Structure formats: structure tokens, C-alpha cells
Amino acid sequence: MRATLMTAMIRTGAKQCCPYAACSSSRSVAYYSKSAIDTNSNYDLVVIGGGSGGLACSKEAADQGARVAVLDWVAPTPHGQSWGLGGTCVNVGCIPKKLMHQAALVGNHLADAAAYGWQLPKDHHVPHDWNTLKNAVQDTIKASNWVYRVQLNSKKVDYFNALGSFLDSNTIKVTDKKSEKTITAKYVVLSTGLRPTYPNIPGAELGLTSDDLFSLKKSPGRTLVVGGSYVGLECAGFLKGLGLPVDLMIRSIPLRGFDQQCANLITDHMSGEGMNILWRCSPLEVVEAGNDQKKVTWLSDDGKKESQVYDTVLWAIGRQPRLQPLNLQAANVQLNQKNGKVIVDDEERSSNPSVFAIGDIAQGRPELTPVAISTGQLLARRLFAKSSRLMNYDMIPTTVFTPLEYGCVGLSEEAALKKFGEDECEVYHAFYGPYEYTIPHRSSEQCYTKIIALRDDPKTVIGIHFVGPNAGEVTQGFAAAMTCNITIDQLQSTVAIHPTSAEEIIKLRITKRSGLDPRAVGCCG
Incomplete structure (x- = not known):
């Protein structure tokens, strides 16, 4: 843990500061954030929400010379859990989820080890200790919380562990555990994310x-x-x-x-x-x-x-969003009445021209961390660097980290057929067997890949789907090709890397229209 935090200190340029401070020391909180609200009240940008999108936007704006403040307040769960700077992804989302997913994969590898010659206990039972995993995950999260504070400090972004609520379009009341003050901003970016829904049932x-x-x-x-x-x-x-x-x-x-x-x-x-x-x-x-x-x-x-x-x-x-504490009506910010999200235009601007919304709370936007990060950076450049570039919400890749992972980019088969029609789409598909499954005789029955392309020239690929090990790593590269409008001919003419699972996408030749069997027939098929 100490080595991890010290490495983070070096990479972020932090000096003369205890690496554990942000996790436990009140002295460090005063150093990295504003424990009392005592700064000059006029900002070029105030970001409400210290998640991935808000932090990316604030740091980019600061790099462009803007005077920036970040307000981040996490309401505890009904069971009393709260967390530090970094938002859902870092604290209770992508990062801890991926680490626990990896822990489960390690268990699978242990189950396979004997087949590969590793000498395990005779009953092959290796017990798992929840607290060891939980503590390791929480240490990783705390390290990230600390690094984010260091980054904001190094960019001279004022960080308030405080609740922000509008008094009018450009005036925000900032309330922390000790005091209350108003600040003003030329622009405000909302990036407060979503929180889990509870069912409306007894208990x-x-x-x-x-x-x-x-x-x-x-x-x-x-x-x-x-x-x-x-x-x-x-x-x-x-x-x-x-x-x-x-x-x-x-x-x-x-x-x-x-x-x-x-x-x-x-x-x-x-x-x-x-x-x-x-x-x-x-x-x-x-x-x-x-x-x-x-x-x-x-x-x-x-x-x-x-x-x-x-x-x-x-x-x-x-x-769902939890925007009521922000008093958005005072800033004339309109919400979608059905889902409570902020209605935005192509520039992420709300009904108030000085208030923007990014990330999961913005209506019609993919609920994905990298999307929020890119959106925040591009918005900051438009506001403070005379950029005109907008976020492109097409061809957004994602992966579901289930035991058998699923990565995709572009349209699903259902969406493609609905948009273009069955006669205009060609669906290439195949089942395959990952090589790492062969010796332990693991079932590969559900390992599958699919390409959806338009039938008319140039036969542009409009969807790629991959179910199998390392789906996220596989999908990322093909997502880059998709943004360049790769065609099925270009994809099929690419030389494959053998033996890999990713090559199965390159090798796709069987179409659903043909009716041929898509089951795997051999490593060189």
C-alpha cells in the first residue's frame, strides 16, 4: 500500500506530504481541500460533482487558465456508507467491481491449475477470505481519493467537500459541516451522477x-x-x-x-x-x-x-439522479419529468445558458465513465480554449464484466435490423473455443462473436459483439476501427494474431443469412 501511494506521489508531483494523510489525517484534508469556506467567491467555473466527468472538466479548465472550484458532497446510503473524491466509478463502481471480478477470475484459474500441472491440495479446495479482498480494494480506492486531491491542488483548483445549491443562475450556496457561504461562477457544470434505486416494497x-x-x-x-x-x-x-x-x-x-x-x-x-x-x-x-x-x-x-x-x-x-438538493429551479434548469435527468443540447448546455450537465445525469447520454471524462474535457475546451469540437456519442464501446465477459461497440442486431431493415444488413457470426479452455476442458459453449455490416458497398461495419475472455481488451481495438468506418472487407483482410481470441472477429465468414453452422471447427478454420 505504501509503495503504491508513494508511486502516486511521485507521478503527480506531490511534495512534503504524508501519503496516508488524505485517508486519515485532518491536516492533509486542510492541505488538499478547503475545510472552511474562506476563498474568493468569484470563479470562471464551478463544477458540482467530484466524479470522473467533473474532475476531468475541472482539471482541463484549470489547464486553460480558468479559476475553478469543485464541490463534492456524498449523501450516505441508508446503511451509512459514504466515500471520498472520485465519484461512483472509483469508489463504488467500475474500479472495485473490476477488482472483485478479477478476484473471481483468479479463483477460476486456481481451478484450472491442476490440469496445467500445478500441484494443489488434494481436495483442490482453496478458501477465500472476504476481508482480505475488501481491505485491498478499499486501500486502492483510498489511494485514488488521495491522488485526485493532489491533482486538484497541483492545478490550483479549489476543492470543497461541501453541498452546492443554486440561489440564482450564477450564485451557489456552499454548505459544509462547519459553515455556509455563497460563491459566484460564470459557468456551472453539473456532474453529480446517479445513485441506486430501492424498490417500493415493504422491507x-x-x-x-x-x-x-x-x-x-x-x-x-x-x-x-x-x-x-x-x-x-x-x-x-x-x-x-x-x-x-x-x-x-x-x-x-x-x-x-x-x-x-x-x-x-x-x-x-x-x-x-x-x-x-x-x-x-x-x-x-x-x-x-x-x-x-x-x-x-x-x-x-x-x-x-x-x-x-x-x-x-x-x-x-x-x-436515478438525486438533484433536489441542488435547487435547480432557482437557476431555471429544466429536467426530464420521466427520469429526472437534465435536458441538454448538443453542447451539453441546459435550459440555462450558463449551466451545463455532463455524465449520467444528462438526458440521452451513455452512462459510462469514459464518456463523462471525454465530455467534460471537450466542454472545458469549448468554454475556455475557443474549441468547437463536440462529443461524438456514436460508436461508444463498453464491456459487461460478467464471468464470461461481453464487449460490444455499435448497434445490436435488433437495433440494426430496426434501423436499416433485414435486407440491408449482413450478420456474420461464429462460436469459438478459447485456447486457454482446452487443457482444463472448460466449456466454451457460449463463447461467441458477431459482426453486423451493411450489405451495400462499402459494406460498413455497424456493430461488433464479443462474448468471451478479455472482452474489454478485445473490443477496445476494434472500437478504434469502428470510429474510422471500417468495412467488412477491410476487417476480413486484416492479418490475425494467432493464437488469440481476438482473431475470431477477423476470421468471421459465416453469415446468418447463409444458414451454415457457426460452431467452431478447428484452430485454423
Whole structure:
């Protein structure tokens, strides 16, 4: 831990400062942030929200010579969890999720080790310790919190661990634990992100969300995960991979908005690995069951009520903005009445010309960390560097870090057929066997890749989907090609790297239209 933080100090140029200070020392908080609100009140830019998008925007604006302040206040969860600078991704999202996903993958590798000649205990049982993993994850998060404070300090960005709310279009009331003051700004950027939704059922408060999961002081034990979103599938996946008994409840379809063939391959794989999936079920009630356990009652689509006792209930049924404390009506900022997000134009501008919104709270924007970062940087350059470049929201890649990963960029098959018509699209596809699966005889039944291209010249590729190991690493490179409007002929004429899983995309020749069998036939097929 000390080595990690010291490396971060060197890379960020921090000097004469205790590396653990931001995690525990009140002295460091005063050094890196404004513990009392006592600065000059006039700013070129005030960013409300200290997540990935807000930090990127604030640092870029400071680099362009603007006087910038960042306000970040995290309301505790119903179970009392809160966190430091960095937003959802760093503290309770992408980073801890990926680390726990990796921990589960390591468990899979241990299971494969004997087949590769490694001498394991005779029963091949290697126990997992939740607290060791949880502490390592939390140490990593705290290091990131500290680094972000150092970066803001080095760029002379004023950081307030405080709640910001509008008094008028350019005046913001800033409230921290000790004091209250007003500041003014030429521009304001909203980047407060989303928080998990609780169901409207009796006893919902007895359940947790992903905001609580990564800092639990003891193992979740037997867990019910409710929700078919990527959060639900990912959390259920790594908990099962850590050796915990997990039930996954999905009310309708998995991964709504993603390619459904690929989504169903993921849930098929999870079922094949022993995950109990409760399809088309909805929770009705949660009650205390003694010994810190919870009894959950649910309704299946055939009208039958069932119940089970769990150690942990995890809600993953969606996320929503929490913008009421910002008093946006005082700044005449209009919201989408259906989902509560800020309505923005192509320049991320709200109904108030001096107030902008980026990231997950902006209406119609992909809810992805790299999107928020790029959007924030481009916005800062438009405001302070005379740039005119807008964020391109087409061809945004993403990956679902389920036990069998799923990466994609461009349109799903359903969306492509709806937009262009079946006669105008060609779907190339194949199942394949990753080479690392061969010796331990792991099932590759759900490993699959798909390309969707237009049939008319130049046969532009409009969607790539990859289900298998290292899907994120595979998809990233093809996403770059997609932004250059790569054609199917160009893709198929690319020389493959052998033996890799990524080459399976290059090798695709079979179309769904042909009716030929897409199953793997050999390493050189």
C-alpha cells in the first residue's frame, strides 16, 4: 500500500506530504481541500460533482487558465456508507467491481491449475477470505481519493467537500459541516451522477445496493441479487466466483438495450456455472429472519408466491439522479419529468445558458465513465480554449464484466435490423473455443462473436459483439476501427494474431443469412 501511494506521489508531483494523510489525517484534508469556506467567491467555473466527468472538466479548465472550484458532497446510503473524491466509478463502481471480478477470475484459474500441472491440495479446495479482498480494494480506492486531491491542488483548483445549491443562475450556496457561504461562477457544470434505486416494497431498506457492497465488513454470505442490469449480473457473477451461494432474480430480460442473443449467452453461461436464476420473478417483501438474515418473498409470473432466507439482499434494479438538493429551479434548469435527468443540447448546455450537465445525469447520454471524462474535457475546451469540437456519442464501446465477459461497440442486431431493415444488413457470426479452455476442458459453449455490416458497398461495419475472455481488451481495438468506418472487407483482410481470441472477429465468414453452422471447427478454420 505504501509503495503504491508513494508511486502516486511521485507521478503527480506531490511534495512534503504524508501519503496516508488524505485517508486519515485532518491536516492533509486542510492541505488538499478547503475545510472552511474562506476563498474568493468569484470563479470562471464551478463544477458540482467530484466524479470522473467533473474532475476531468475541472482539471482541463484549470489547464486553460480558468479559476475553478469543485464541490463534492456524498449523501450516505441508508446503511451509512459514504466515500471520498472520485465519484461512483472509483469508489463504488467500475474500479472495485473490476477488482472483485478479477478476484473471481483468479479463483477460476486456481481451478484450472491442476490440469496445467500445478500441484494443489488434494481436495483442490482453496478458501477465500472476504476481508482480505475488501481491505485491498478499499486501500486502492483510498489511494485514488488521495491522488485526485493532489491533482486538484497541483492545478490550483479549489476543492470543497461541501453541498452546492443554486440561489440564482450564477450564485451557489456552499454548505459544509462547519459553515455556509455563497460563491459566484460564470459557468456551472453539473456532474453529480446517479445513485441506486430501492424498490417500493415493504422491507426494502433491509437490502443493500452496490453503494454498500464493496465495503461490507463481513462476507455477504448467501445472497439474493435482484435485477437483470449489468450491475446485477456483474455483482452476482463475482460473488458466485468467490464461492458464495447466489440467487439472481430477473423480472424480464437481461441487459436491456444490449444485443439479446449475447445477453442470453451470458445468463446461459452463469446458469451452467451453477448460478440459480429466478426468471420472471418480482420481490414482494423483505422481513427480518433472525441472526441478521432476511426472508424475501417474491411473485413468479404464474402467480405463485415463494420465499427464501438470505444473509444479504442486493438491489440492482436501476439508478436515478438525486438533484433536489441542488435547487435547480432557482437557476431555471429544466429536467426530464420521466427520469429526472437534465435536458441538454448538443453542447451539453441546459435550459440555462450558463449551466451545463455532463455524465449520467444528462438526458440521452451513455452512462459510462469514459464518456463523462471525454465530455467534460471537450466542454472545458469549448468554454475556455475557443474549441468547437463536440462529443461524438456514436460508436461508444463498453464491456459487461460478467464471468464470461461481453464487449460490444455499435448497434445490436435488433437495433440494426430496426434501423436499416433485414435486407440491408449482413450478420456474420461464429462460436469459438478459447485456447486457454482446452487443457482444463472448460466449456466454451457460449463463447461467441458477431459482426453486423451493411450489405451495400462499402459494406460498413455497424456493430461488433464479443462474448468471451478479455472482452474489454478485445473490443477496445476494434472500437478504434469502428470510429474510422471500417468495412467488412477491410476487417476480413486484416492479418490475425494467432493464437488469440481476438482473431475470431477477423476470421468471421459465416453469415446468418447463409444458414451454415457457426460452431467452431478447428484452430485454423
